[in-house]
Amino acid sequence: xxxxxxxxxxxxxxxxxxxxxxxxxxxxxxxxxxxxxxxxxxxxxxxxxxxxxxxxxxxxxxxxxxxxxxxxxxxxxxxxxxxxxxxxxxxxxxxxxxxxxxxxxxxxxxxxxxxxxxxxxxxxxxxxxxxxxxxxxxxxxxxxxxxxxxxxxxxxxxxxxxxxxxxxxxxxxxxxxxxxxxxxxxxxxxxxxxxxxxxxxxxxxxxxxxxxxxxxxxxxxxxxxxxxxxxxxxxxxxxxxxxxxxxxxxxxxxxxxxxxxxxxxxxxxxxxxxxxxxxxxxxxxxxxxxxxxxxxxxxxxxxxxxxxxxxxxxxxxxxxxxxxx
Ligand SMILES: Nc1nc2c(ncn2[C@@H]2O[C@H](COP(=O)(O)OP(=O)(O)OP(=O)(O)O)[C@@H](O)[C@H]2O)c(=O)[nH]1
Ligand SMILES: [Mg+2]
Numbered sequence: 001x002x003x004x005x006x007x008x009x010x011x012x013x014x015x016x017x018x019x020x021x022x023x024x025x026x027x028x029x030x031x032x033x034x035x036x037x038x039x040x041x042x043x044x045x046x047x048x049x050x051x052x053x054x055x056x057x058x059x060x061x062x063x064x065x066x067x068x069x070x071x072x073x074x075x076x077x078x079x080x081x082x083x084x085x086x087x088x089x090x091x092x093x094x095x096x097x098x099x100x101x102x103x104x105x106x107x108x109x110x111x112x113x114x115x116x117x118x119x120x121x122x123x124x125x126x127x128x129x130x131x132x133x134x135x136x137x138x139x140x141x142x143x144x145x146x147x148x149x150x151x152x153x154x155x156x157x158x159x160x161x162x163x164x165x166x167x168x169x170x171x172x173x174x175x176x177x178x179x180x181x182x183x184x185x186x187x188x189x190x191x192x193x194x195x196x197x198x199x200x201x202x203x204x205x206x207x208x209x210x211x212x213x214x215x216x217x218x219x220x221x222x223x224x225x226x227x228x229x230x231x232x233x234x235x236x237x238x239x240x241x242x243x244x245x246x247x248x249x250x251x252x253x254x255x256x257x258x259x260x261x262x263x264x265x266x267x268x269x270x271x272x273x274x275x276x277x278x279x280x281x282x283x284x285x286x287x288x289x290x291x292x293x294x295x296x297x298x299x300x301x302x303x304x305x306x307x308x309x310x311x312x313x314x315x316x317x318x319x320x321x322x323x324x325x
Contacts, residue, residue: 013194014064015064016193019098020098020100021093021094022069023100024127029105030072031052034071037067038069038204040204042204043215053082053218057207059205061197065192067189075131076123080307081308082307082317091134096134096136100136101141102139112152120160128165138165139191141173142172145179209289213237213249216281217235220276220278220280221255223280224276224277225266229257233255234316235254239252247291251296253298254300263301
């Protein structure tokens with residue numbers, strides 16, 4: 001006689017798993033939200049727009065569900081080959097997922113009259129149009145709500161957004177305080193199909209530690225370089241060696257600039273800037289791996305790489321994220 005279903009198989013039958021893209025304009029808090037949900041600082045988040053260049057999968061596991069979150073670059077009007085790549089990468093991220101979370105920043109407004117008069121700007125509505133073209137269900141996530149003292153101001157803003165698209169939900173959140181994340185979790189889980197986990201429970205990201213190390217160097221460039229300079233830099237990790245005794249990672253990476261004149265700006269007087277970049281990145285890599293890190297950085301000129309798709313490919317800006325595009 002066949003056995004009755006066990007608690008394990010009942011769990012399996014109700015387990016939900018699927019993919020959820022985080023999309024929106026630059027700087028709205030996509031990477032910060034991914035980190036808050038996954039519970040680890042996987043994605044580099046800075047106060048500067050256009051920080052994220054490539055898709056990153058972060059695995060958000062909870063009781064009875066696994067949501068594979070796709071962090072994407074911000075959608076913006078792109079001119080250079082690099083910016084076009086970033087926007088393509090973002091829109092590819094919205095393809096064939098179970099749910100898209102379209103993130104938009106809660107605007108800072110003086111009073112209720114200003115909130116009633118507020119409209120989402122043309123860049124935000126253009127981003128929504130391009131995301132909606134993928135034909136996936138979209139929930140609107142209003143971010144950074146901790147900055148809004150009077151929560152009554154949120155209602156007219158949510159109403160304006162709801163008039164633009166048949167969103168599956170409109171959810172105000174703060175990734176920094178955690179407000180709204182429980183409501184977000186409930187909505188995401190309900191949108192996932194009943195399925196087995198897509199990733200092993202202990203895997204947090206689809207990217208190798210080597211890729212994350214390169215991202216930490218890029219984050220340090222944002223921290224220590226001014227104006228447009230971080231946007232003209234790419235990082236390639238030439239080698240990542242895990243030494244056993246004593247345990248430490250030995251990392252060699254290159255910082256590619258576009259022009260000869262940018263090289264001394266990255267290196268700094270008496271190599272002070274590159275030393276500071278190296279120290280920040282080394283600390284961040286060690287935090288990520290839990291092991292000490294020796295980092296060796298070299299600054300190279302790769303002329304006009306942001307304008308040349310072939311050079312970008314050589315610098316690693318090509319890899320579609322495994323199996324989910
Ligand atoms: N106050 C507040 N700031 C936030 C919140 N979420 C993100 N931020 C800040 O917003 C800035 C941008 O955050 P990111 O997560 O890098 O934004 P992003 O959408 O990934 O940006 P790109 O990758 O450039 O498209 C950072 O300075 C964050 O600290 C939030 O909930 N509250
Ligand atoms: Mg980002």
